[in-house]
Amino acid sequence: MTTQGTPIITLDPRDDTAPALPRLARRPASLDGKVIGLFANNKPHSEDLLRRIAAIIGERYDIAGTVEHNKGGWQWPARIEDLQRTAQSIDVALHATAE
Amino acid sequence: MQFDDWNAAQDYFFANGLTDGLPVIPPTPERVQAMLDYAGVDAEHDLGTEVIRQKRFTAGKAAVNAVMAGCRPEYFPVVMASLSAIAERPFNLHASSTSTNGVTALTVVSGPYAEAIGMSGGVEMMGNGNRANATIGRAVNLFKANFYGSTPVVMDNSTFGHPGKISFCFPENLAISPWPSLASEKGYGDDATIVTAYATLAPLQVTLHGDRNPADLLTTVAHAMLAFGPGMPEVICVISPEAMGHVTTAGWSRQQVAEFLHEKARLPASEWMRWHRMGHELDHDRMVPVVPDADRITVLPGGGMAGGFVSLISTWGSSRSVTRRVTVPGQGTQ
Secondary structure, eight states, X not given: OOOSSSOEEOOOXXXXXXXXXXXXXXOOSOOTTOEEEEEEOOSTTHHHHHHHHHHHHHHHSXXXXXXXXXXXXXXXXXXXXXXXXXXXXXXXXXXXXXX | OEXXXXXXXXXXXXXXXXSSSSOOOOOOHHHHHHHHHHHTOOTTOEEEEETTTTEEEEHHHHHHHHHHHTOOGGGHXXXXXXXXXXXXXXXXXXXXXXXXXXXXXXXXXXXXXXHHTTOXXXXXXXXXXXXXXXXXXXXXXXXXXHTTOOOBTTTBOOSSOOGGGTOOEEEOOGGGOSSOOHHHHTTSOTTOOEEEEEEEEEEEEEEOTTOOSHHHHHHHHHHHHGGGOTTOSOEEEEEOHHHHHHHHHTTOOHHHHHHHHHHHSEEEHHHHHHTTSSOOOSOTTOEEESSSSGGGEEEXXXXXXXXXXXXXXXXXXXXXXXXXXXXXXXXXXO
């Protein structure tokens, strides 16, 4: 078997197609007056964590309130229709996991 | 990609995280084309699209990874069928690939093509020594890492991982089975070959020496299943020939075995709750099974002739197994 000194050409095992990455929405300059959506993934303590983060944000900004949504499980994406419905009542979204 | 020599190619694949920690066969265009030619497909042949990452699986990229894994061209139809299966939504490839549980893609082959390509359902069926078993399973998991992106630390943060994450593939052992093949039972026909892909954790071996009555030996198995906890999506139960002899002598069907395990592997809700294995349950006395119904238990004969054992393989979270028929050009669907 030739192992040294012989040039070798190989193909690439990776996905070389351009990734269709979603673009991030524009960030608000301030959270003052904003409604914050809290998206929990149903991991233990995920809702507690999100509420604590929202409370800290509330100490720093004059937020208009929070809207909570639990997507029911960490093993599946949120349902599109749930996201769209919640998006109509919030200005920014916060997602976090916990254990 | 061009390299000065074989060693330089190996160095590149290692340096760029494109191996499972073992050396690979450099995927030269000629070797990759041989895979595609055997299967009678071109590089753009569509194997399916994984919807979360929007990754379209192609035969070309599958062939590159199959060469790297050490597959012979005749193994490639099985690799393609398995990759088509894991692309399906119920397999839940994305979430299972990110889990700390340590999830691999297990390929179970049922039907005559497994024997035709030299797969082993006997000694070391889950271990070392058989090229087809080892490299088909390796090809699927290399593809999962290299193409899909499920590489350690980057996407895959398995706490322990397990050896099956390098390769996990075996066939149903039809030679020792008193039952119709899984392919037949799933409605594909006696001559069909199918693959079923499972998102699995590490196997758990259960010793059954001394038990001769199926009810006794399967009670031991059911007790071992309790370690998986409630809400297990599926369980695979591989029964060694020695243990299968007792099952066969007693005339038990595959369905009877599954139903017995389903019935025995359960605990009161209060006990699962005490172990923090399930959330709040109003009826503390309700008996909660490990798997929701008997159809979620796949029973397979397999393994070496000596030794009374069962290998239990648990599956991950919300993933469900997916079955695909193996297609061999020139021979029709197998």
